[in-house]
Amino acid sequence: MQVSESLRIAVANLRAHKVRSLLTVLGTVIGVMSVITIVSIIEGMNSYVSERLLEEGSNTFYVDKFGLITDYEQYLDAMNRKDLTIDDARALERNATAIEVVGSISQSRSDVRYRSREVSNVDVMGVDEGYQPARGIEVEYGRFVSREDVVRRRAVCVLGADVKDKLFAGLDPMGKEVRVGRHTFRVIGVAEKKGSLLGMSQDSNVMMPLTAFHKAFGSRSPVSLVAKARDQESLELAQDEARSILRARRKVPFSKPDDFGIMSAETFMEIYKNFTSTAYLVTVGIAGLSLLVGGIVIMNIMIVSVTERTKEIGIRKAVGARRADIMFQFLIESLILSGSGGLIGVLVGVGIALLISNVTPLPAAIKGWAIIMGLLVACGVGGFFGIYPAARAAKMDPIVALRYE
Amino acid sequence: MLMAELIEIRDVKKIYHVGTEDVHALDGITLTMRKNEYLAIMGPSGSGKSTLMNLIGCLDTPTSGSYRFNEKEVRDLSDDELARIRNKEIGFVFQTFNLLPRADAAHNVELPLIYAGIPRAERRRKVEQALEAVGLADRARHRPSELSGGQRQRAAIARALVNEPSVILADEPTGNLDTKTGEEIMQVFEKIHDAGNTIILVTHEEYIARHSGRIIRLRDGLVESDTKV
Numbered sequence: 001m002q003v004s005e006s007l008r009i010a011v012a013n014l015r016a017h018k019v020r021s022l023l024t025v026l027g028t029v030i031g032v033m034s035v036i037t038i039v040s041i042i043e044g045m046n047s048y049v050s051e052r053l054l055e056e057g058s059n060t061f062y063v064d065k066f067g068l069i070t071d072y073e074q075y076l077d078a079m080n081r082k083d084l085t086i087d088d089a090r091a092l093e094r095n096a097t098a099i100e101v102v103g104s105i106s107q108s109r110s111d112v113r114y115r116s117r118e119v120s121n122v123d124v125m126g127v128d129e130g131y132q133p134a135r136g137i138e139v140e141y142g143r144f145v146s147r148e149d150v151v152r153r154r155a156v157c158v159l160g161a162d163v164k165d166k167l168f169a170g171l172d173p174m175g176k177e178v179r180v181g182r183h184t185f186r187v188i189g190v191a192e193k194k195g196s197l198l199g200m201s202q203d204s205n206v207m208m209p210l211t212a213f214h215k216a217f218g219s220r221s222p223v224s225l226v227a228k229a230r231d232q233e234s235l236e237l238a239q240d241e242a243r244s245i246l247r248a249r250r251k252v253p254f255s256k257p258d259d260f261g262i263m264s265a266e267t268f269m270e271i272y273k274n275f276t277s278t279a280y281l282v283t284v285g286i287a288g289l290s291l292l293v294g295g296i297v298i299m300n301i302m303i304v305s306v307t308e309r310t311k312e313i314g315i316r317k318a319v320g321a322r323r324a325d326i327m328f329q330f331l332i333e334s335l336i337l338s339g340s341g342g343l344i345g346v347l348v349g350v351g352i353a354l355l356i357s358n359v360t361p362l363p364a365a366i367k368g369w370a371i372i373m374g375l376l377v378a379c380g381v382g383g384f385f386g387i388y389p390a391a392r393a394a395k396m397d398p399i400v401a402l403r404y405e
Numbered sequence: 406m407l408m409a410e411l412i413e414i415r416d417v418k419k420i421y422h423v424g425t426e427d428v429h430a431l432d433g434i435t436l437t438m439r440k441n442e443y444l445a446i447m448g449p450s451g452s453g454k455s456t457l458m459n460l461i462g463c464l465d466t467p468t469s470g471s472y473r474f475n476e477k478e479v480r481d482l483s484d485d486e487l488a489r490i491r492n493k494e495i496g497f498v499f500q501t502f503n504l505l506p507r508a509d510a511a512h513n514v515e516l517p518l519i520y521a522g523i524p525r526a527e528r529r530r531k532v533e534q535a536l537e538a539v540g541l542a543d544r545a546r547h548r549p550s551e552l553s554g555g556q557r558q559r560a561a562i563a564r565a566l567v568n569e570p571s572v573i574l575a576d577e578p579t580g581n582l583d584t585k586t587g588e589e590i591m592q593v594f595e596k597i598h599d600a601g602n603t604i605i606l607v608t609h610e611e612y613i614a615r616h617s618g619r620i621i622r623l624r625d626g627l628v629e630s631d632t633k634v
Contacts, residue, residue, distance in 0.1 A: 005519050012507060315503045318464065319564065320492020320520040322485045398464045402503065 003332075010333040013305070014340070024301040025341025027294020028381060031287045032342045032374040036349025038283040039370040041356060042276050044363035049272055053265040059232045060134060060265070061239055063088075063246065064224035067261015068271070081259045082250055084223045086128050086150070086210060091249060092227060093130065096241035098234035103131030103226040104210055108217045110181040112206055114167040122163055123205035124180055126213020126221075134226040142174055142189025145209050149188075153211040157185040160205040161193035180206055183216040196361070235264065291377065294341070295385035302334050302389035313393050314401030327394035334386025335379055342378025346371050409476065411571060411603060412438040412461060417470035419456050419626075430456040432626035433470070438605070440571070443598045445606045445614035448623035454607050455576070457623065461605060462495050462574045463487045475571060492520050496565025500577035502557045504549040510560040511536065511545040517568040535563040538600075539593055555586035562593055572603040579613055591616045 014021045065081040089102040106126040112119045131137070132144040140161065149156055157178065164173055173187045185208055194202040208216075210223070229238035239262050252259055306313070313326055350366050357364035419431040431453045438444055448454050459465040460472060463479060466487075472479045474490065482490070496517075497503075504513045511532050518528040536542045539559040549557050558578060565573050575594065579587030595616060598604050606617055614620050615634060622629040 016507065311503070312505055315505060316516065316520070317488065318462075318491060318497050318503070319517040320488050320568075322488040322520070324485075325520060399459050402464075402499070 006329050006332040010336045028341030029345040031290035032345025033349040035287045037352045040353035040364045044365040048363045059229040062263045098238035100228050101133045103134035104128045106221045106223045113179040119166045125207045126210035134228045138192040140190045140192045149209040156188045157208040158189040160203040162203040164190045295381040299385035306389050306393040310401045310404040317398035323394040327390045330390035330393045331386050334382045338382025339379045342375045410437045411440050413473040415471040417467045420468045443604045443618040445617035445620045452623040453626040463490045494571040496570040496573040498575040498578045500580040502561045514563045535567040539563045576607045
């Protein structure tokens with residue numbers, strides 16, 4: 001029998017039972033939809049995150065006394081470790097051949113005021129002169145924190161673009177005195193705008209000499225280091241060098257593990273990938289379940305359809321339809337049923353993904369492979385769960401079928 | 406020269422198992438039929454008419470005995486080969502028309518051609534011819550629900566004719582029609598017979614059977630009489 005005839009019959013039957021067909025494929029729709037939506041969002045975040053991490057500099061890495069902490073015990077343990085210092089930063093610069101520059105940073109949060117204007121909860125960062133080149137920060141105008149500022153513990157600061165905009169609006173901030181918490185700092189520069197990462201501004205900060213930071217906010221807040229390797233190829237060598245230099249400086253015994261942690265963009269990427277692969281698994285599980293249930297619903301409705309059309313099957317057999325013809329007809333029907341469910345699922349899923357990326361900071365990337373896979377899986381479900389009803393139709397006795405009322 | 410027999414039934418039995426009992430629907434029937442014959446099968450209900458009809462139509466196979474159709478032993482044929490014979494060699498006309506309700510007359514007539522794998526253009530031509538032959542060309546695009554009983558039966562006859570079968574099997578074709586319409590349908594059969602077709606008619610109406618050239622009466626699964634009209 002011609003495929004076109006099977007398609008014609010299938011489409012005509014589905015159109016004759018629009019509501020029933022729609023309800024039948026709901027499970028498939030939901031399964032495919034959730035896969036498309038979640039894959040789009042995870043993929044969107046993946047490319048976004050890896051892009052931003054690359055932008056951060058794929059040849060920089062971070063050192064602090066914590067490393068990757070997964071529980072409170074480890075945190076308490078790490079709190080007792082020796083702090084990293086500016087001297088460690090200088091030692092790395094001096095002794096590690098693969099490292100170009102090292103910056104030190106310590107952070108806190110505070111309100112920042114200028115006259116009657118106030119910005120609350122600003123990132124206050126104590127940094128040294130190595131921080132600017134290591135992080136690749138550009139200065140919009142004025143200058144960055146210098147070695148002199150650090151050594152002389154000058155009460156000066158560089159404003160992030162957001163803070164500058166909010167405190168000074170159109171005014172020139174240079175040389176003005178701002179209050180950070182209970183301390184006064186003179187503005188020496190404004191950093192270039194960096195934009196936001198996952199909806200969080202990266203420009204809501206104030207940078208000041210690390211020494212001045214410690215004086216104002218206490219020296220208990222731990223220092224971390226940002227090191228920049230000479231190039232991407234020497235990143236690993238740079239990390240190895242940093243490890244052995246720091247172990248020597250911190251007198252870590254040969255048999256003991258590091259009492260500090262080294263993290264690169266890759267490390268963050270790995271943590272992130274771990275997280276998203278879990279999300280993927282959960283999605284696949286949920287989608288698999290709804291597709292399974294959807295498939296069973298399709299099988300059930302196809303059995304109903306076969307029973308309802310017993311007479312039709314009898315007529316077709318009487319005029320010469322072979323088993324394979326009948327089998328094919330009903331298989332095509334369940335394929336089209338589930339396939340259109342898959343198509344609806346893809347459309348709704350893409351719609352939801354686009355909606356989410358428009359109204360929330362989450363990015364979405366619609367992937368061709370996800371769409372194709374969604375459709376294939378939907379058709380596969382229809383094909384698989386359509387076999388039994390179709391076989392039932394195909395092996396009907398024409399005499400019995402013709403007599404059926 | 407002796408004309409080849411189209412249908413050759415020798416001592417055919419059909420036994421159904423109903424519970425623990427065996428029902429002998431056909432109890433040893435012998436019957437032959439040539440091309441271009443017009444045969445009527447009569448008998449009270451339970452006489453085995455329908456069973457014989459199903460056997461001749463290759464919808465069923467005998468329990469024992471031999472049924473040769475066009476010199477082919479039907480008992481040896483597979484399911485698909487039986488389907489092929491029904492498609493190419495046999496045209497059914499039923500009492501209840503048995504048209505597909507959602508398809509128009511033309512598509513109903515086209516069905517056997519579709520299963521025969523005939524290309525679309527040729528199908529269209531043959532459907533037109535068949536509808537023309539039963540006088541239904543102007544109702545081709547109407548669904549069965551939009552046709553009168555007589556028109557439905559004409560569509561069914563066109564469907565039986567369209568693939569140029571060796572034999573047309575009509576099971577009580579006038580059973581659901583009023584006398585006048587029934588008579589019109591019998592005229593159609595006559596015309597088809599005159600055009601060279603072989604027809605087997607199952608009926609219990611004497612005046613309908615009179616249209617044929619030979620009447621076979623069944624009783625209790627056996628041939629009671631076989632007379633020329």
